[in-house]
Each structure stands twice: as structure tokens, then as C-alpha cells.
Amino acid sequence: MPTMLLSLVSVIVTLWVSWAHGQGRTCDFPEIKHGSIYEEHRYKQAFPVAPGKYFYYSCDRSFASPSQSLWTRITCTEDGWSPTPRCLRQCFFPWVKHGRSASSGQTHQEGDTVPVVCDEGYSLPLHQSSITCGERGWSMPPMCSRTGSRRKCGRPPTINNGDITTFPSANYAPGDSVQYRCQAYYKLQGNRILTCRDGEWSEPPKCLEACVTSEEMMEKHNIQLRWRQNKKLYIESDDTVEFTCRRGYRAVSPRSAFRVTCRAGKLTYPTCE
Incomplete structure (x- = not known):
């Protein structure tokens, strides 16, 4: 086979293989x-x-x-x-107790590092000068503690609809921690672990009330759950649920009203007639 023809065949085969691979x-x-x-x-x-x-x-x-x-x-x-x-974690930066930061009141994204300046005689844990927003939140609480102080903490703070997972002690040493949990159908908001720092506990979490939708309420509004067959459904706070009209009824509420978010234990139902 002539050299020119052989080269042409080689080029065609190469192009075909590249095309087939891309397909x-x-x-x-x-x-x-x-x-x-x-x-x-x-x-x-x-x-x-x-x-x-x-x-x-x-x-x-x-x-x-x-x-x-x-x-x-x-x-x-x-x-x-x-x-x-x-999807990157969003960390809200509150005010700094016994210190200050230009980020107070702002929300930062996972990977951001925020400088913290403590008041004289105070410092962050381990004498750090900044905290970092990670997948699970801030690397440490934005709280400045008195340098050299080793005061103990009393009983952990109580929260509504929740409690700590262990039997409480009368006092806790600096660095000790407790873990909180919520009652059934309540959603925990905040850091579930509290740490004793210089005689004070870090900020406790909250237990947000769940919403419940029943067959009676849906019949009253002539609606039903769009994706589930449950007659009674518990929805955690800030979660959403979708409704649709029952057969033979038409929507009175706007279309957006059929996707409902649980807010503080309450749902706003759409209506069909």
C-alpha cells in the first residue's frame, strides 16, 4: 500500500476513534x-x-x-x-463577648477565617487570634475568656422541650462539655454541645416545635398531601410540605401557597373549593 494512502487511513482511523470515545x-x-x-x-x-x-x-x-x-x-x-x-456551610458571626470583630452581625462561608480581637486580659481558647467557618460551623465559640482564670461552671442551662443527655452535676471544670437533645418531633437549632469556659457556659441550643397536619385539617381545606399517603404527618421546623387539591376541587389559593414551610409549630394551609 502506498505510503500516502497508508497515512490517510491512519488519520481517518484516529479521528473515528476520537469521535467514538467522545460519544x-x-x-x-x-x-x-x-x-x-x-x-x-x-x-x-x-x-x-x-x-x-x-x-x-x-x-x-x-x-x-x-x-x-x-x-x-x-x-x-x-x-x-x-x-x-x-454546598458550603454558612456561619453567622454574632457579637464577641469580652472582645470585638469587624464581622459581627455578618454571615461567612465555609473556609472563611475571621480575626477576633479580645479585650485586655482576655483571649480565645488556646490563645488563637481567629476562628474559621467549617462544614460543622465555627471552629470554636467566638468568646474571649479571662487569661489565666480557671473558674468552674454550675449546672448547665435548661432549654424548653429538651435536656442534656447525661445526669447533671453540681459543677463542671473548665473545658468540660455537655450534649443536648430535643424531645421527639422537635428540631435542635444551634450547637448541641456546650462547653464550660471561665465559669460560663457557651450559648445553649433551642428546640423548635414541629408541625402536624391531620386528615381533619386537610378535609377542611379540601386538600391532600401531594407526595405522601399519610393521614397524619409531622414536619420539623423550617422543613416544607406540598399539598394539592382533592379530586373534584380547584385551587383558590395561589400556586405558591401549596408549598408550605413549618414556622414555629404552625402551618398556613392553602384552600381548594
């Missing part, structure tokens, strides 16, 4: 830690998908995408998902 590239379902694809229960069975296909994802409470958008678009490319779907 096989797909994107698997994106498992997003602390987040989820929009209505993933509908689309999950369609994976893997071809390049060019796009989806939207949102993050769980206290997390956000790098773009800070409520819904972030990701597109399947030959190199994978673009941008890479991520």
Missing part, C-alpha cells in the same frame, strides 16, 4: 452533600445524561452554593459537571 462520555447523577437536584425523584432514573443537559440544584438549610443563588444551574460537559455542584 461515550456521559454524566452520572450528581450526589451533592448537603444539597439536592430540583425534583430529583423525577429525573434520577434518566441518568447518566449526555453533554449539554443541565439541571438546577439547591442546598440544605445553613448551606449555600458558591454563587449564593437559591437555585444553581449545572451543565453536563465532556469533562463532567460544570460548575462542580457544591
